[in-house]
Amino acid sequence: MILFDFEYERPNTLEEAVALLDRAGDDARLLAGGTDLLPNMRVEITTPGLLVSLGGIEPKPPEPLADGSIRLDALSHLADLERSSLVQDAHPMLAESIRAVGSNQTREMGTLGGNLCQEARCLYLNQKHDYQFAAPCYKRGGDCCYPFPNNASDICWAVYASDIAPALIALRAEIEILSSTGVHRIDASALFTGDGMRPLSLGPAEIVRAVVVPPAPPRSGWGYHKSTVRGGLEYAMAIMAVVLEADKDRKTCTDARIILGAVRQGPVRSQVAEEALAGGPLDAATIAKAAKDASRAVRPFPHHGYSVMHMIETIRVYLQRTLGAAAERASGGSGP
Ligand SMILES: Cc1cc2nc3c(=O)[nH]c(=O)nc-3n(C[C@H](O)[C@H](O)[C@H](O)COP(=O)(O)OP(=O)(O)OC[C@H]3O[C@@H](n4cnc5c(N)ncnc54)[C@H](O)[C@@H]3O)c2cc1C
Ligand code: SF4
Numbered sequence: 001m002i003l004f005d006f007e008y009e010r011p012n013t014l015e016e017a018v019a020l021l022d023r024a025g026d027d028a029r030l031l032a033g034g035t036d037l038l039p040n041m042r043v044e045i046t047t048p049g050l051l052v053s054l055g056g057i058e059p060k061p062p063e064p065l066a067d068g069s070i071r072l073d074a075l076s077h078l079a080d081l082e083r084s085s086l087v088q089d090a091h092p093m094l095a096e097s098i099r100a101v102g103s104n105q106t107r108e109m110g111t112l113g114g115n116l117c118q119e120a121r122c123l124y125l126n127q128k129h130d131y132q133f134a135a136p137c138y139k140r141g142g143d144c145c146y147p148f149p150n151n152a153s154d155i156c157w158a159v160y161a162s163d164i165a166p167a168l169i170a171l172r173a174e175i176e177i178l179s180s181t182g183v184h185r186i187d188a189s190a191l192f193t194g195d196g197m198r199p200l201s202l203g204p205a206e207i208v209r210a211v212v213v214p215p216a217p218p219r220s221g222w223g224y225h226k227s228t229v230r231g232g233l234e235y236a237m238a239i240m241a242v243v244l245e246a247d248k249d250r251k252t253c254t255d256a257r258i259i260l261g262a263v264r265q266g267p268v269r270s271q272v273a274e275e276a277l278a279g280g281p282l283d284a285a286t287i288a289k290a291a292k293d294a295s296r297a298v299r300p301f302p303h304h305g306y307s308v309m310h311m312i313e314t315i316r317v318y319l320q321r322t323l324g325a326a327a328e329r330a331s332g333g334s335g336p
Contacts, residue, residue, distance in 0.1 A: 003041055010053040014178055014207055017052050021205035022180050024050045030207065031055070032075065032114035035106050040119050043128045045140070054111075062086045068215035074113030074176075074208040082107060091213055093222040093241065097167035100226040103233045113208040116165055116175070116191060120158035120199045120265060121235060123147060123304055139197055147302075156196030159262055159303045163226055165192070166241035166261035168211060169269070170222070176210040177202070183209065192266030199265055217255075219246045221329025223322035227314050236262035237306050238315050240322045246282060246330040253277045253330070258290075258319075263300035263311065270294040273319070282327040291320035 011017045021028050029048040031037055032055075040046050059075035062084045070090050072081060078098050081087050088095045101107055101115060124137055124146045136142030138153050145151040168188040175186050186201075188211070193201050202208070216222075223242040228234040239261030245254045256277040258270040273294035280286045295316035302308050329335040 004044075004047055006048055007050040008053065009050065010056045012056050014054075014057060014209060017054060017057070018178060018180050018205055018207060020050070020052045021207070024052075026204050028052055028204070030113075030117075032111040033077065033109035034114075035102070035110045036114055036118040043126060045119060045125060054113075059111075064090075065212070069212050072112055072211045072213070074111065074116075074210055076112050078107035078110050078112065078115065079104065081112060091167075091171060091216065093224045093243075094164070094167050094171060094213065096224045097164045097226075097239075097241065100163040100224075100236075100239075106233075112164070112211060115162050116168075116208060116211075117200055117202065118160075118162055120156075120160045120196055121304070122156075122158040122196075125158055154197065156265070157301050157303075158196040158199070158265065159301055160192065160199050160264075160266045161235045161239075161262040162267075163236060163239055163261070166239050166259040166267045167224060168213065169259045169267055170241040170243045170257045171213050171216070172257070173211050173213045175208055176212060177206050178209040179203065179206045185212070189267065189269065194264070194266045196265040216243070217245050219248075219250060219330060219332075220244065221246070221326040221331070221335065223324070223326035223329075223335075225318045225322045227318055235304070237304070238262050238300065238311060238318070240315070240319050242319075242322050242326045244277065244282065244323070244326040244330045250331045251282055253280055253282050253286075253327075256290075258294065258323075260294070260298050260300075260315065260319075262303075263298055263315070268298055270298060272297040273323075277323070282331055284324070287323045287327060288320055291316050291323060294319055 028050040031051045031053045059073035082098045139156045173188040225240045227237045241259045243257045247254045256274040258273045260268045273290040276290040295312045300311035
């Protein structure tokens, strides 16, 4: 398939990359592994006039920081992070979420920054223009939304499906962003707008430079699950990332972070389930109720062929199991 014409630059530093983006404005895109961007360019979801490749910049390996956090270079290939013993030992949930992304080949090419900054997906949007029914949808400047015809012109229900973002939010990670004015850090959750039209809060000349993950709290346990119909090489139907903290008796939950992914335009924090768990016993009945309440409260979108009822029931069943795994770890067990 022949792509449209575009300019290509390969800077040697991130600062040079920012300067190039600054000059080009909205017409430029960063190219990291290209595993999300290039398919999107092929179907003309995005048609940049300039590609700024990050391929000439060597990522730093994962590094431990003095306060016990770990710092991950956003340009790191996912396969390198997956193999990192630092990542595996400090945050097994993060390692599991990275392993959940696509195939080995995707993870060898794909980067952490690219994974977080991936485009939202919808069955209509992800068709080649020639195969689309008639006209571009709202997201591409058209005047319709085929899967959701009742949507207003400023509403897009494309689903954000990064496998890693929910795990990072559950782990209270921060994102380091580089722009022409310097570096600043935001909570991982603040990277996402919850708006399908423009799911990321990044400006056109801002680069995700690193991800900093703080140490796991004492007596905490994690659980992660990605639901797909066929397992590997498949975007998620739903993702659950959970961190539960226990008090000294290891039977009572003191804090819960429950993040659901691939159900709406951005990762969603399930406050209803967090409130149901925090302060209560880490037992099966409390967990089952929290999972049931969360599955309804999130109001998942039907997407990629999955109905709302199927999504709700999938979330209920797997969130219950995921919370169970986290509770077992928080209680001192090794998990399933
Ligand atoms: C067959 C296939 C299966 C896939 N399966 C999954 C899956 O199961 N789960 C999943 O999460 N993803 C999946 N993906 C999507 C994608 O491959 C991964 O998310 C990958 O990590 C994207 O990284 P990349 O470096 O290739 O990004 P690119 O394609 O290079 O970039 C993606 C977007 O991020 C921007 N970008 C890249 N780096 C930065 C940065 N540092 N700062 C700011 N913006 C940046 C780019 O401009 C672009 O808009 C799949 C892709 C394919 C082709
Ligand atoms: S949900 Fe969004 S991306 Fe999909 S057709 Fe509607 S406007 Fe377009």
